Amino acid sequence: MSNSPAAEAARRRTFAIISHPDAGKTTLTENVLLAGGAIRAAGAVRARGENRRTRSDWMKIERERGISVSASVMTFDHAGLMFNLLDTPGHEDFSEDTYRTLTAADAAVMVLDAAKGIEPQTLKLFEVCRLRDIPIVTFINKMDREAQDPIELLDEIASKLALDPAPLYWPAGSGGRFKGMLDLRNDKFLPFAKKTNDNKDEGHPGAIAFHGAAINSYLDPDEQAELEEGAMLIQEASKPFDPKAFLEGHMTPVFFGSALRHFGIDQLLEGLGAYAPPPKAVAAIKGGEPTHVAPGDPEVTGFVFKVQANMDPNHRDRIAFLRLTSGKFQRGMKLKVQNTGRQLSVNAPIMFFASDRELAEEAFAGDVIGIPNHGVLRVGDSLSESGTLRFAGLPNFAPEILQRVRVKDPLKAKHLKKALEGLAEEGVTQLFRPVIGADFIVGAVGPLQFEVMADRLANEYQLDVLFEQAPYSEARWLTGEKADVEDFASKHKSAMGTDIDDQHVFLAKSSWEMGYVAERFPKIGFERSKERA
C-alpha cells in the first residue's frame, strides 16, 4: 500500500462519541474499542453505586473494568482503516473541554437512549457539532429495553435537530420482543439473541436472507410481516441516505443496537468506515495570508487541542495532544510552535493502542499524538516544520461561575500561583488576576470543575485550598482600538483583571453592571469568548 500522506490520511477515521449522561456512551465506547480490537475483555467486576461523576468516561471504564484506557484518544487498525476515537468528558460541566476535543474530530456518533430520544445534553452537544460542521452518525441504543416507536424517534431527530434521519437498518420490536434488525440496503436480517436461561451471552447469529427459509427460526410470520411493513413505511417516509448530505451536515444515517449486548456495533463501525469522512483541508494563515492545509501536503502540521497532566503517575509530565493536519510525521522530527517560535524535537511521541502507550514512529493527518513536555505546549498552539503556519485559535468561553481561591497554609501562596497557572494552561480552569489586590479568581463553566480542581490541587500539588464567593459574577474579554481599551482599563481599575495570556478582562459584579457598562462604552467589545492569538 502506498505510504503517501494523502493515501494514509484517506484511511483515517477520527471521531468522537457524544451523548446525554446515561444514554450509554461509556458502554458503547467500550464495545467499539472491543470490536476494533483496541482492548481485550477484562473480567473485573463493575463497581456499583460508586461515585459516577468522573472526569472522563474512560476513567470510568478503567476503574470499573480494570483496563487501562485513560487516554484522550485510542487508535485501532480495523478493516484496513485506522480509527482514532477521541474521548469527550462525560459531564456537562466539561462542555468547554468537549468543544475543544470536537475541534479534533472529523465525525461524531450521537448516542440516543431508545426510550428517551433527544435529551437536553444531546441537544447542546449537537449544537457544538453543528457549529464545527461535524457530520453526525446516530446510534439508537438500548433496543433490548422497551423503546419508543422508532418512527417517533426519527421524527424527533428531524424536528429537534433539523436533520434528515436516514435509517440504514430497521428494528424488529424492542425490549423483551426485540428480535433483531433488517438491513434496509440489502434485505439481510440480523437476528438478536437473548441471553440464555442461565444468563449467558453467547453472541448473535450472523446475517440471514430476510426472504429465505431461515427467517422462520427467528421471526414468526406476523413479526416478519410487521417488520416488512414498517420498513416499507419508513423508506417511503424518509429520504434515502445521501452521503453528500451527511457530509454537509443535513442528514444523519441512523443505526440501532444494544451497546450492552454488543449488538449493532460491527454495523456501526462498518458505517463509520464507509461513510465518515477522512481528514479534510483546514483553514490556516501562513505569512499573514489565508491558506488551506490539505492532508496530503508534505509539510507536517497540527494543532494542540488538549493538554493533560499526570496521565501516568510514574511520569509527571504533561502530555499535549496534537491533531495532525498534514504530512508524514516521523519520530525525532523537529516542529516549531507558531506563536512562541520555540522549536521542539519530538523524540517520544505517544500513540495509544491496545491499552498501551506506544512510541509513534510515524503518523499522518487525522492521527493524534501525545507529546510529553514541561509546559511548552498549550491548548490552541499550532505546530509545523516551518513554524509559520497558524490554525484558527481554539476559543475560551467566559466562565459562568467565578470563585476566589485561597490556600489554607499562607506560606504556600507562591505554590498556588504556579499550580493554578498549570491548570489554566491545561484548560481545566480559567485564571484571572485582578489588577488591584493579590486574589486568584478562577472561573469555570460548571460547579463540578471546582471539585476536580480541588482534587488535583490536593493530589498533584499538595495544596489544601478553599473556594470562596468572588466579588464578581461575570468576566468578559475586552476588544476594540488599543487606545480605547487602555483608556477604559485605566478608568475601571477596580474591575479589571488579566487572564493567563495577560489580556484585559473586565470583571463585573452583576449582569446588570455588565449591561450598564457595555451601553456606556459602545466602542469596547465585551466578548464572551476569545481566540488565543
Ligand code: G4P
Ligand atoms: P453514559 O456513559 O452515557 O453515562 O452511559 P453508560 O454507558 O454508563 O450507561 C448507563 C447505563 O445504561 C448503565 O447501567 C449501562 O449498563 C446501561 N446501558 C448502556 N447501554 C445499554 C444497552 O444497550 N442496553 C441496556 N439494557 N442497558 C444499557 P447502570 O445500571 O446505570 O450502570 P451499571 O450498574 O450497569 O454500571
